[in-house]
Amino acid sequence: MTAASAGTPSQSALGGPTPAVDPTRGRIEVRGLTKRFGRFTAVDHLDLDVVPGRITGFLGPNGAGKTTTLRMLLGLIRPTAGTATIEGRRYHDIPNPLTVVGSALEATNFHPGRSGRNHLRVLADAAGIDRRRVDEMLELVGIPAAASKRAGGYSMGMRQRLGLAGALLGDPRVIILDEPANGLDPDGIRWLRGFLRHLASEGRTLLISSHLLSEVEQTVDDVVIIANGKRVAQGTVDELRGDPTAFVRTSDPDRLASTLAGRGLSVARRDGGLRVTTNDLAMVGDLAHAADIAIHELRSEKTHLEELYFTLTDQDQYRNRNLGDAEGTGPGGPVDRELGQLPPPTGRPVERPQPPDPDGASGETGRDGTTVGDSAPTRTARQENGS
Amino acid sequence: MSKAIKAEFRKFFTTRLWWGMLIAIVVAGAALAALFALLFTSDTVMRGDGMGVPTSDADLARTAFTSGIGVGYLLTLAIGVMTVGAEYRHKTITATFLAEPKRSVVMGAKTILLLVVGAMYGAASLLASVATGAAILSSRGHEPFADPEIWRTLALSLLVLGLWALIGLGVGILIPNQVAALLIAVGVAWIVEPIVGAVLPLSEIGGSIARYLPSQATNATLDIQTVGFGGPVTDQLPWWGGALVLTGYAVVMALIGTLRTVRSDIS
Ligand SMILES: Nc1ncnc2c1ncn2[C@@H]1O[C@H](COP(=O)(O)OP(=O)(O)O)[C@@H](O)[C@H]1O
Ligand SMILES: [Mg+2]
Numbered sequence: 001m002t003a004a005s006a007g008t009p010s011q012s013a014l015g016g017p018t019p020a021v022d023p024t025r026g027r028i029e030v031r032g033l034t035k036r037f038g039r040f041t042a043v044d045h046l047d048l049d050v051v052p053g054r055i056t057g058f059l060g061p062n063g064a065g066k067t068t069t070l071r072m073l074l075g076l077i078r079p080t081a082g083t084a085t086i087e088g089r090r091y092h093d094i095p096n097p098l099t100v101v102g103s104a105l106e107a108t109n110f111h112p113g114r115s116g117r118n119h120l121r122v123l124a125d126a127a128g129i130d131r132r133r134v135d136e137m138l139e140l141v142g143i144p145a146a147a148s149k150r151a152g153g154y155s156m157g158m159r160q161r162l163g164l165a166g167a168l169l170g171d172p173r174v175i176i177l178d179e180p181a182n183g184l185d186p187d188g189i190r191w192l193r194g195f196l197r198h199l200a201s202e203g204r205t206l207l208i209s210s211h212l213l214s215e216v217e218q219t220v221d222d223v224v225i226i227a228n229g230k231r232v233a234q235g236t237v238d239e240l241r242g243d244p245t246a247f248v249r250t251s252d253p254d255r256l257a258s259t260l261a262g263r264g265l266s267v268a269r270r271d272g273g274l275r276v277t278t279n280d281l282a283m284v285g286d287l288a289h290a291a292d293i294a295i296h297e298l299r300s301e302k303t304h305l306e307e308l309y310f311t312l313t314d315q316d317q318y319r320n321r322n323l324g325d326a327e328g329t330g331p332g333g334p335v336d337r338e339l340g341q342l343p344p345p346t347g348r349p350v351e352r353p354q355p356p357d358p359d360g361a362s363g364e365t366g367r368d369g370t371t372v373g374d375s376a377p378t379r380t381a382r383q384e385n386g387s
Numbered sequence: 388m389s390k391a392i393k394a395e396f397r398k399f400f401t402t403r404l405w406w407g408m409l410i411a412i413v414v415a416g417a418a419l420a421a422l423f424a425l426l427f428t429s430d431t432v433m434r435g436d437g438m439g440v441p442t443s444d445a446d447l448a449r450t451a452f453t454s455g456i457g458v459g460y461l462l463t464l465a466i467g468v469m470t471v472g473a474e475y476r477h478k479t480i481t482a483t484f485l486a487e488p489k490r491s492v493v494m495g496a497k498t499i500l501l502l503v504v505g506a507m508y509g510a511a512s513l514l515a516s517v518a519t520g521a522a523i524l525s526s527r528g529h530e531p532f533a534d535p536e537i538w539r540t541l542a543l544s545l546l547v548l549g550l551w552a553l554i555g556l557g558v559g560i561l562i563p564n565q566v567a568a569l570l571i572a573v574g575v576a577w578i579v580e581p582i583v584g585a586v587l588p589l590s591e592i593g594g595s596i597a598r599y600l601p602s603q604a605t606n607a608t609l610d611i612q613t614v615g616f617g618g619p620v621t622d623q624l625p626w627w628g629g630a631l632v633l634t635g636y637a638v639v640m641a642l643i644g645t646l647r648t649v650r651s652d653i654s
Contacts, residue, residue, distance in 0.1 A: 122398050125397050
């Protein structure tokens with residue numbers, strides 16, 4: 001399921017004149033990466049691959065270990081075990097790293113008394129980058145007017161843009177952004193999406209973290225999801241999304257099933273209704289109407305990806321894990337047990353599983369309080385951007 | 388290394404800290420020089436023959452010219468603390484280490500910055516105090532440059548301020564909270580350490596230890612007579628001994644800071 005093979009664009013975009021391209025060029029490789037803070041395991045034997053020309057979303061609930069992972073990748077935090085390399089080298093070993101790897105971590109990392117332009121000039125000095133590039137970048141991210149103002153007065157959105165300008169200063173092949181959409185308004189997110197897409201189309205490697213699936217789902221090509229420091233899914237967005245399905249409840253399921261099947265749709269029975277592999281609710285309704293079958297309920301179901309992510313973020317045990325007792329967080333904790341039950345990344349989406357043992361280790365509430373499929377509102381958004 | 392140094396200098400001169408400190412140091416230099424020049428040339432003090440009161444022209448000049456250094460080194464100490472403290476406080480240390488992952492190079496660049504900045508502030512402070520002091524002394528009939536050794540004292544003042552900034556660098560790293568680091572560093576250097584230095588000479592062993600304290604090493608470097616509770620300290624280090632001791636403090640603090648920084652996680 002290597003995402004790379006699907007649509008890696010021509011490598012020549014940034015390749016320059018060298019015809020024999022280094023196979024590690026633009027690649028990020030993380031193997032068995034582990035970080036323990038005292039007895040607390042923030043990142044747990046993580047494997048991760050990021051390839052050029054694509055945007056990889058690094059998803060996980062707050063506290064999942066995303067920032068810690070990125071900081072290890074950037075040589076800011078020393079791993080307890082494992083390796084994290086960019087183009088086959090540790091960050092420390094990359095000569096003049098800003099010209100190879102551009103990154104923006106939390107958007108608060110500015111001296112409030114220093115102007116945005118001077119912040120970038122400091123970076124340009126440190127990496128030996130031409131000063132003219134500073135103003136070009138400010139222009140590019142759309143904050144030239146604020147450039148000479150003190151960064152302490154910047155809005156969150158402006159800070160994000162300044163961080164982005166800093167990441168791009170050295171014209172890097174690999175770009176790593178931690179929660180870049182945080183604090184952006186919808187317009188800003190749209191702008192960011194187009195911007196990142198453009199960078200990827202130039203053949204650059206993009207690794208983007210977020211704790212909100214909805215923020216990045218339409219931006220990224222590949223997804224890596226982590227929870228409690230462990231990887232729980234990796235694949236292309238399309239793979240993880242699975243096929244779009246509609247759920248329909250009717251007075252006459254047998255006849256509707258055969259009607260729909262007759263139109264080449266794949267139909268399965270469930271909970272006294274049918275699930276149809278399509279995102280076209282109107283067609284299902286029309287077919288039923290034409291066959292004179294009464295519809296009691298008709299809605300889109302969550303995609304597999306949404307459901308997977310919902311499972312991770314909606315339950316207490318996956319959030320604030322450092323607030324509770326540490327018992328459930330070790331290897332063999334609820335993650336393994338719970339996520340072991342999750343549906344496979346491709347194929348027919350299924351209901352969110354019930355915990356296998358009701359007397360689960362952590363004993364936290366709310367684990368089985370909701371049934372995703374039934375309580376979720378009809379997903380009109382899916383229809384709009386589907387197909 | 389030169390890129391890292393350039394970046395450090397730009398960092399230093401792109402916030403308001405540098406000129407705020409410059410004003411403080413110049414004002415302190417001028418005001419204290421004026422105060423001491425006027426005080427020690429006034430009739431009451433001259434007649435009083437008190438202990439430690441300078442009488443010769445050379446001593447008068449030295450006292451007036453170096454009077455701002457005591458405040459000056461507290462300020463460069465604070466600058467040293469803030470050079471690294473602000474980076475941790477505002478998390479700009481992340482960007483710094485992303486641009487130059489070899490942390491010892493960054494620390495080396497900061498060391499050079501602080502030595503240069505210390506000398507720069509020293510020059511500004513001396514300019515103010517020598518100008519003010521010389522004007523007052525000569526107007527009262529004293530020769531400000533009677534002793535050529537005053538030039539050695541002035542030159543070493545530049546070094547002293549840089550060395551205190553390096554001590555601050557170490558403190559700023561060892562005490563991660565910038566405000567706490569500032570209060571502790573300045574509080575100890577300004578109040579605690581001089582008191583300890585004044586009390587120690589009351590015993591014999593204490594006296595031989597006291598001259599190795601940073602403030603007394605500083606005085607020795609500048610040929611300033613240290614006065615303790617037991618009167619003027621007699622066995623001060625020679626000027627070069629004081630300079631060596633103070634350099635030792637600076638090297639140890641900067642090295643401890645560097646080792647700490649190289650090992651620590653930046654999160
Ligand atoms: N320096 C640290 N010391 C102790 N715990 C830490 C430290 N840094 C992060 N953590 C903990 O590690 C976990 C992962 O944090 P983080 O990587 O920031 O998660 P994310 O970025 O996915 O929200 C959190 O529970 C956090 O509290
Ligand atoms: Mg984070």
